[in-house]
Amino acid sequence: xxxxxxxxxxxxxxxxxxxxxxxxxxxxxxxxxxxxxxxxxxxxxxxxxxxxxxxxxxxxxxxxxxxxxxxxxxxxxxxxxxxxxxxxxxxxxxxxxxxxxxxxxxxxxxxxxxxxxxxxxxxxxxxxxxxxxxxxxxxxxxxxxxxxxxxxxxxxxxxxxxxxxxxxxxxxxxxxxxxxxxxxxxxxxxxxxxxxxxxxxxxxxxxxxxxxxxxxxxxxxxxxxxxxxxxxxxxxxxxxxxxxxxxxxxxxxxxxxxxxxxxxxxxxxxxxxxxxxxxxxxxxxxxxxxxxxxxxxxxxxxxxxxxxxxxxxxxxxxxxxxxxxxxxxxxxxxxxxxxxxxxxxxxxxxxxxxxxxxxxxxxxxxxxxxxx
Amino acid sequence: xxxxxxxxxxxxxxxxxxxxxxxxxxxxxxxxxxxxxxxxxxxxxxxxxxxxxxxxxxxxxxxxxxxxxxxxxxxxxxxxxxxxxxxxxxxxxxxxxxxxxxxxxxxxxxxxxxxxxxxxxxxxxxxxxxxxxxxxxxxxxxxxxxxxxxxx
Numbered sequence: 001x002x003x004x005x006x007x008x009x010x011x012x013x014x015x016x017x018x019x020x021x022x023x024x025x026x027x028x029x030x031x032x033x034x035x036x037x038x039x040x041x042x043x044x045x046x047x048x049x050x051x052x053x054x055x056x057x058x059x060x061x062x063x064x065x066x067x068x069x070x071x072x073x074x075x076x077x078x079x080x081x082x083x084x085x086x087x088x089x090x091x092x093x094x095x096x097x098x099x100x101x102x103x104x105x106x107x108x109x110x111x112x113x114x115x116x117x118x119x120x121x122x123x124x125x126x127x128x129x130x131x132x133x134x135x136x137x138x139x140x141x142x143x144x145x146x147x148x149x150x151x152x153x154x155x156x157x158x159x160x161x162x163x164x165x166x167x168x169x170x171x172x173x174x175x176x177x178x179x180x181x182x183x184x185x186x187x188x189x190x191x192x193x194x195x196x197x198x199x200x201x202x203x204x205x206x207x208x209x210x211x212x213x214x215x216x217x218x219x220x221x222x223x224x225x226x227x228x229x230x231x232x233x234x235x236x237x238x239x240x241x242x243x244x245x246x247x248x249x250x251x252x253x254x255x256x257x258x259x260x261x262x263x264x265x266x267x268x269x270x271x272x273x274x275x276x277x278x279x280x281x282x283x284x285x286x287x288x289x290x291x292x293x294x295x296x297x298x299x300x301x302x303x304x305x306x307x308x309x310x311x312x313x314x315x316x317x318x319x320x321x322x323x324x325x326x327x328x329x330x331x332x333x334x335x336x337x338x339x340x341x342x343x344x345x346x347x348x349x350x351x352x353x354x355x356x357x358x359x360x361x362x363x364x365x366x367x368x369x370x371x372x
Numbered sequence: 373x374x375x376x377x378x379x380x381x382x383x384x385x386x387x388x389x390x391x392x393x394x395x396x397x398x399x400x401x402x403x404x405x406x407x408x409x410x411x412x413x414x415x416x417x418x419x420x421x422x423x424x425x426x427x428x429x430x431x432x433x434x435x436x437x438x439x440x441x442x443x444x445x446x447x448x449x450x451x452x453x454x455x456x457x458x459x460x461x462x463x464x465x466x467x468x469x470x471x472x473x474x475x476x477x478x479x480x481x482x483x484x485x486x487x488x489x490x491x492x493x494x495x496x497x498x499x500x501x502x503x504x505x506x507x508x509x510x511x512x513x514x515x516x517x518x519x520x521x522x523x524x
Binding site: 281282283285286289292313314316317318319320321324327328329330331332333354355356357358 | 395396397398400401402403506507508509510511512515516517518519520521
C-alpha cells in the first residue's frame with residue numbers, strides 16, 4: 001500500500017483548488033469585455049456576458065463547497081491565486097493567451113477556447129472507472145473533462161474508503177442558499193457524493209452543454225427558461241446569430257440574427273497594470289484603488305469560504321463597488337495615449353493594504369458572533 | 373476663448389477640482405468633464421464662462437487638489453466676486469447633483485442626463501448611492517460606509 005487515503009485526498013484537494021482558481025481566473029477577462037460595452041448599444045452581448053460571469057461565480061462557490069465537504073480548505077487570499085494577465089491556459093490539445101482585453105472578436109474567440117465542449121462523452125452518474133487516481137495538470141482537453149477527472153476521483157475514493165471518510169468536512173463551512181443570492185442558479189449544499197456530482201454537473205453543463213447538447217441544463221435544474229451553455233452563448237455573439245432549441249453542437253446556429261456592434265466599445269488598453277500609468281494620473285490613482293479593493297475582496301471571499309459565510313453579503317457589495325470603480329477607470333484616458341485605463345485585478349500583499357472599513361478585525365469578529 | 377493660454381477644458385477641470393474638493397481622478401472618473409464643460413458654456417454664455425476660466429488661469433494653481441494658502445485665498449475671492457458668485461455656485465451644484473440649477477424650485481432647473489444624476493458627487497460625499505441606480509448590494513445598508521483609511 002503505497003497510497004493512503006490522505007495522499008489521495010491531497011490530490012483531490014489540489015484538483016479542487018485548481019478548479020476554484022480556474023473558475024475565478026475566467027472572471028476578470030469576462031468582466032473586461034462586459035465593462036467595455038454598453039447595455040444600450042450591445043444589449044444582447046451585454047446580457048450574455050453578464051449571465052456567464054454570474055454563473056462562473058456560482059461555479060467557484062460550488063467548487064468551494066465541494067472542497068469544504070471533502071475536508072479541504074479553499075485558499076483565496078493568496079498571491080498564487082490570481083494569474084498575471086495575460087496568462088496562458090493550457091489543455092491537452094491547445095494552449096492560448098487569456099487576457100484582460102476589451103470586447104472584440106478576438107476576446108470572444110478566447111472565450112470560446114475556454115468554454116470549448118468535450119467531444120468525448122463525459123462520465124454520467126453511476127458510470128466510472130477505477131484506479132484512475134493520478135495527479136492532474138490540466139492534461140484534459142476541456143474544463144468539462146477536468147471536472148470529469150474530479151468526479152472519478154470522488155467516486156473512486158467513496159468506493160474504496162466509504163462516503164463518511166471522504167465527505168468528512170465541517171458542515172458549518174458550507175455556503176447555503178441563505179448566504180448566496182440572485183445569480184446563476186441555486187447553490188448546492190454538499191455533504192455526500194450525490195450532491196458533489198450534482199454540483200459538478202451544474203458547473204459543466206452551464207459551461208459546455210449537457211450531455212452533447214447545446215442546452216445548459218438550467219431548465220431541468222432550476223426550472224429556468226431554456227438557454228444554451230456558455231460556449232454556445234459566446235458563439236451566438238461571435239456568429240451574430242442565435243441557436244434554436246433544435247440546433248445541435250456541431251452545426252451553426254439557425255435562429256434569429258443578433259445585433260452585435262463591434263465598434264461601440266470603449267478602447268481600453270490590453271492587460272492594464274497600475275504601474276503602467278504615470279504616478280499622479282487619474283488612471284494610476286483609480287487603478288491602485290481598484291487593486292486595493294480587489295485584494296480586500298479576496299480576503300472577504302477567503303473568510304466567507306472558510307467559516308464566515310455571512311461575509312458573502314459584504315463580498316457582493318464589494319463586487320458592485322469594483323464595477324463602479326471599473327467604470328471610472330474606463331473614463332480615465334491613459335496619458336499620452338488615446339486609449340483608456342481599465343481594471344487591473346492585481347494582488348496586493350496584506351501588509352501593503354490600506355485599512356478598509358468593512359474588514360476591520362473587530363467588525364469581522366462581530367459578524368462571527370452574530371452568526372453563531 | 374482666445375484670451376486663454378491653457379486649454380479651456382483643462383482649466384475647467386482645475387476649476388471643478390478646486391470648487392468641489394474632489395480629486396482629479398474622481399472628477400475625470402465621472403466621464404462628465406466634457407459634458408459639463410458644454411453645459412456650463414451653453415448656460416452661462418461664452419463671455420462670462422471665459423471670464424471665470426481666465427480668473428482661474430490667473431491664480432496659477434500649482435496643485436488644484438492641495439492649493440497653497442495663497443491659492444486658497446484667491447479661490448475664495450473668486451467665489452465671493454459679485455460677478456462670479458452665482459455661476460460658481462451653479463457649477464458646484466452641477467457637479468454635486470447633476471442638475472443645472474437656476475433657482476430654488478425653478479421650473480428651468482434640469483438634470484443634465486441620467487449619467488449626471490448617477491455620477492453626482494453628493495453620493496460619494498455622503499457614502500451613499502443614487503436612489504434607483506448603482507445598487508450597492510443587498511443588505512449592505514447594514515454596514516458603515518466602506519472607505520479606505522491609512523493604517524495608524
